[in-house]
Amino acid sequence: MSRDLAVFNVARAPDGALTMEGVRLIDVAREFGTPCYVYSQAALMAAFHGLDRALRTARAGRPYLICYAVKANSNLSILSLFASLGAGFDIVSGGELRRVLAAGGDARKVVFSGLGKTADEMALALEAGIKCFNVESEPELERLNGVAGRLGVRAPVSLRVNPDVDAKTHPYISTGLKNNKFGVAFERARDVYARAATMPHIDVIGVDCHIGSQLTDTAPLTEAMGKIVALADELAAAGIPLHHVCPGGGIGITYRDEAPIDLAAYASALQAALGERDVELLLEPGRVLVGNAGVLLTRVEYVKPSTAKNFTVVDAAMNDLIRPSLYQAHHEVLNAGESSAAPLDCDVVGPVCESADVLAYNRRVSAREGDILALLSAGAYGFVMASNYNSRPRAAEVLISAGVPRVVRKRESFDDLIAHERV
Numbered sequence: 001m002s003r004d005l006a007v008f009n010v011a012r013a014p015d016g017a018l019t020m021e022g023v024r025l026i027d028v029a030r031e032f033g034t035p036c037y038v039y040s041q042a043a044l045m046a047a048f049h050g051l052d053r054a055l056r057t058a059r060a061g062r063p064y065l066i067c068y069a070v071k072a073n074s075n076l077s078i079l080s081l082f083a084s085l086g087a088g089f090d091i092v093s094g095g096e097l098r099r100v101l102a103a104g105g106d107a108r109k110v111v112f113s114g115l116g117k118t119a120d121e122m123a124l125a126l127e128a129g130i131k132c133f134n135v136e137s138e139p140e141l142e143r144l145n146g147v148a149g150r151l152g153v154r155a156p157v158s159l160r161v162n163p164d165v166d167a168k169t170h171p172y173i174s175t176g177l178k179n180n181k182f183g184v185a186f187e188r189a190r191d192v193y194a195r196a197a198t199m200p201h202i203d204v205i206g207v208d209c210h211i212g213s214q215l216t217d218t219a220p221l222t223e224a225m226g227k228i229v230a231l232a233d234e235l236a237a238a239g240i241p242l243h244h245v246c247p248g249g250g251i252g253i254t255y256r257d258e259a260p261i262d263l264a265a266y267a268s269a270l271q272a273a274l275g276e277r278d279v280e281l282l283l284e285p286g287r288v289l290v291g292n293a294g295v296l297l298t299r300v301e302y303v304k305p306s307t308a309k310n311f312t313v314v315d316a317a318m319n320d321l322i323r324p325s326l327y328q329a330h331h332e333v334l335n336a337g338e339s340s341a342a343p344l345d346c347d348v349v350g351p352v353c354e355s356a357d358v359l360a361y362n363r364r365v366s367a368r369e370g371d372i373l374a375l376l377s378a379g380a381y382g383f384v385m386a387s388n389y390n391s392r393p394r395a396a397e398v399l400i401s402a403g404v405p406r407v408v409r410k411r412e413s414f415d416d417l418i419a420h421e422r423v
C-alpha cells in the first residue's frame with residue numbers, strides 16, 4: 001500500500017498505536033466495542049472544503065451547490081455537519097429526505113434522484129419544497145405532473161440523461177452506458193424535454209447525468225459534462241432555457257494506490273465547459289466527501305492456519321461492510337496496535353456463513369487473537385449497506401470531533417433485531 005497514512009486520515013503514534021485526530025483507535029474499540037465505524041469530523045470538513053474551494057477558485061462568481069449524495073453515509077450527525085457547511089443534498093428516497101430534514105438540512109437545496117420514485121415520495125418532496133427532481137423516464141415525468149397537479153403546485157425538474165460514456169469503473173458502479181437502467185437515452189432527451197415543457201405542472205429547470213462511481217480519471221466525467229452542456233445549448237435555442245447543469249457525482253478516492261482525481265483540475269474543466277453561460281453548477285459527490293474519513297474497527301477472533309490458505313477471522317463481516325463481497329473492493333487492513341505477531345499471508349474473513357464473506361484477500365497481517373484491526377476507507381457505502389444477516393446486530397458508529405469520540409449511532413441490541421417480529 002501507499003504508506004502515506006495521511007490519505008486515510010490516520011497516523012501512527014510513537015508507540016505504534018493507530019490514531020485518528022490524535023485519538024488511539026484501540027481505545028475507541030475498548031470503549032465502544034467492535035465492530036465499530038469511526039469517522040473523523042476534521043476529515044469530513046476538510047473533504048468538503050477541498051471540493052468547495054476548488055469550485056470557487058476555478059471561477060469566481062458562478063453560483064454552485066454541492067449536493068452531498070446522502071446514500072454514501074446517511075448518519076444524522078454527518079448530514080447535520082454538511083448542512084452546517086452550506087451543503088445541499090442528493091437523495092434517492094423519501095427516507096433520505098426525512099433524514100435530511102431531521103438533521104436540519106434545507107429542503108430547498110435538495111435534489112431527488114432515482115428511477116423508481118413512488119407517488120408518495122413525490123408528494124413528500126413537493127410538500128417539503130425541494131429544489132429539483134432528477135427525472136429518469138417519461139412515465140416518471142407523467143406521474144410527477146399528475147402528483148403536482150393534485151397538490152396544486154409545479155414540480156421543478158431536471159432530466160437525468162444517459163450520455164453513453166464509459167466510466168471505466170466496476171460494472172456494478174458504472175451507470176452511464178446505454179444498456180444501463182438509469183436515465184433517459186441521450187437521443188430521446190430533446191423529445192422528452194419538449195414534452196416536459198408542455199406539461200402544466202412541470203417546470204423544466206435543469207439537466208443532469210451520473211455516469212458511475214469511484215472514477216479516477218476525469219476524461220469520462222468531462223466528456224459527459226460536454227455532452228450535457230451541448231444539450232443545454234440546444235434546448236435554450238429551442239426555447240427551453242435551463243437554470244442548472246449537473247454532471248453528478250462519482251469522484252473516486254484512494255483505497256490502495258489509486259491517484260485520486262485532481263479536484264482543482266476537475267473543477268476547472270467543469271467551469272470551462274460552462275464558459276460564460278449563465279447557469280448554476282450542481283455536483284452530487286458522495287464517496288469523495290466521506291470515504292476516507294472513516295474506518296471500521298474489528299477484533300481478531302481467531303488466527304486459523306490451514307494447508308491451502310490462512311485465515312484471520314474477525315468479528316466484522318460482510319453484513320457490516322459488503323463492498324469487498326459485492327464489488328471486489330479493496331480496503332487496507334492495519335493492526336490498530338503494535339503487534340509482535342509474525343506476519344501471516346492470509347484472507348481476513350468474517351464469521352458469516354458465506355464463502356463471499358471476505359473483507360480482504362491475500363494480505364500480510366500481523367495479528368493475534370484479541371488484536372484490533374482497522375479497515376481503512378470505510379466511511380462511504382459502509383454502514384449504510386449493513387444488514388442483519390446471520391442475526392448480527394448492526395455495528396456502532398462513532399464520530400470523533402475536536403479529538404473527542406462520541407457515539408452517533410448505538411450498536412443494535414438483540415431486542416432491536418426482533419422488535420418488529422411476532423410469533
Ligand SMILES: *Cc1c(COP(=O)(O)O)cnc(C)c1O
Pocket residue numbers: 069071072090113114210212213214248249250251284285286287288
Ligand atoms: C450514488 C450517486 C451519486 C454519488 O456517487 P459517488 O460515487 O458516491 O460520488 C451521485 N448521484 C447519483 C444520481 C447517484 O446515484
